Amino acid sequence: MGKITGFMEYERQPWPGRDPKERVKDWEDYTVPLEENELKKQAARCMDCGIPTCHMGTEINGLTSGCPVYHLIPEWNDLVYQGQWQEALDREMKMNNFPEFTGIACPAPCEGSCVLGINEPPVAIRTVERAIIERGFEEGWVTPNPPKQRTDKNVAIVGSGPAGLACADQLNKVGHHVTVFERDDRPGGLLTYGIPEMKLSYSVVDRRISLLKKEGITFKTNTEIGKDISFEKLKDKFDAIVLSCGATVPRPIAAEGDDLKGIHYAMDFLHANTKSLLDSKHKDGNYISAKDKDVIVIGGGDTGTDCIATSMRHECKSLVQFDIYPKKSETRKDDNPWPQWPVIHRVEYGHKEAAAVFEEEPKAYAVSTKKFVGDENGNVKEVHTIGVESYIDKNGQKQRKEIPGTEKIWPAQLVLLAIGFTGPEAGAFQKFGINTTNSSTVAAEYGKFKTNLDGVFAAGDVRRGQSLIVWAINEGRGAAKECDRYLMGSTDLPG
Structure with missing residues (x-):
């Protein structure tokens, strides 16, 4: 040391x-x-x-x-x-x-x-x-380092998020010809369109993509498998396929009036904002604006924080974030000992911004959404909530009960749903003959990453469900190792 x-x-x-x-x-x-x-x-x-x-x-x-x-x-x-x-x-x-x-x-x-x-x-x-x-x-220490020798193997990576990029990078290092397919117009997956510019600038993503291109990886954007190119054609053209297309189906909210105009999933809001910003610095108007609106963000995680920070830059009128959990303690509780991830109260960058501008904490804790109310034109104008109390039942299961007398009506012209994802878009995989789990993720054992189809692997959120960037990189590296083993009979790649 x-x-x-x-x-x-x-x-x-x-x-x-x-x-x-x-x-x-x-x-x-x-x-x-x-x-x-x-x-x-x-x-x-x-x-x-x-x-x-x-x-x-x-x-x-x-x-x-x-x-x-x-x-x-x-x-x-x-x-x-x-x-x-x-x-x-x-x-x-x-x-x-x-x-x-x-x-x-x-x-x-x-x-x-x-x-x-x-x-x-x-x-x-x-x-x-x-x-x-x-x-x-x-x-200038980070420079292109293409492989000195190439194999005769071609690999298709479906999805260019962190799992797909890590897998592509590893397979390219050992000389395979790698093509990454991305249905959006820019590579990077949620690194590009799921994390706002002020948190992870696209220049940082593009800098790495440019390096990977110089090392020999091919990127094909605006290309959706099953639509722009058939899965069968992909299997015919490539010696192996790695699915790394994420878990992008948003979790809906079961509340009356959830079909009103002005209620959007967080990723639709963030994606459109970043695309418009990168395309035209918002001059094209092709984004969901929070300007001069009372904004409510439902969901207490990182994506919710990103929605807060984005809304603040739009100059929203007011902002509240609903968290269904009570406010956490400042330090670990006895049932959350080290080295577990500390489940404690955190004030993230978006919360600091809202608190500085509006002079109050933006979060409302232990709040459950009951219904949305609209105006005569079908636009959301109110969110009705009630306070909830969490408890553990006799079977050890976490439950919640409503607290009478805590009903509240909040003004809102924009509601952003940031309550997670249910899994990947499983319908396409089933159509391709790929087995999926009960949670709609691709069925592939961790460590092996093999699907039921020969030569087809899966890594990242598409296999494990919504998770962290670092797990996606872990899985992309692991899938690359097993894909290389499949192609060559053995592998020197690390997991």
């Missing part, structure tokens, strides 16, 4: 944000990089534990603990502290194809299982991770 007493001398300092009142006026990166000296201090807080649980990569009670790509975190923290940035980059890239994505948009389960986090604020792992890869691009 670099500095034996680093964790005692230095305070945790994550990548800071710009003034919330100022940053809502633009679509630029809302963060500000740390100076090199401060980054060294953050790296010095890493204790190089005997058992570094930060990169164990597992699930405990349904939540991710540690890094699923098994990042060599203590190693590159020590190298940063020593000022050996290029060596740190080499160690960082060994296990993670895209640290620029995880360094920005991953919730950092590695930090949740950091040993220092038992009784102190954990190491700012994600901050150092992002700084290393950005330094690598700035210094």
